[in-house]
Amino acid sequence: MSEINLGGLKAVWLTLALPVLSGISGAIYFGYDAIKRFEIVEETNGVYADDITDLSIIDKDYGSRIQSLEQAMQDNDVRGLAPKLSEISTQMETILEQQKELLDLRSKIEKAETITDGLGDKLDKYNTEIDDLWKAFDEAVKNPLK
Secondary structure, rough: OOOEEEEEEEEEHHHHHHHHHHHHHHHHHHHHHHHHHHHHHHHHHHHHHHHHHOOHHHHHHHHHHHHHHHHHHHHHHHHHHHHHHHHHHHHHHHHHHHHHHHHHHHHHHHHHHHHHHHHHHHHHHHHHHHHHHHHHHHHHOOOOOO
């Protein structure tokens, strides 16, 4: 078996050392990158914190917006919405109950219509028969021998 020597190191040691060295170099790069990002975040956070402590900026830019929002809330009576919503909910429940009753009545009316549909024809037939009987009776009274 032949062995490869590079500067006095055997190939086995190189194959073991190469992954370990690349892992260590990756960890060093990751640590350096994380520290740099953390420093950038601290720098920009400090700028925003200084801006936030200056309340005059907030008052100038957002004061009118806050006032308009407060005015809109007062105009729309946001606090009075809860009782109104509960009243609407109660009214909706009442409407649903009445709608159920109307649907029951509708089905009863449809059943009654199916029953009475045939009665009109029968009543017309009976009326014509009664009229014919009266005509026959009147005829019999006028001419009893016929």
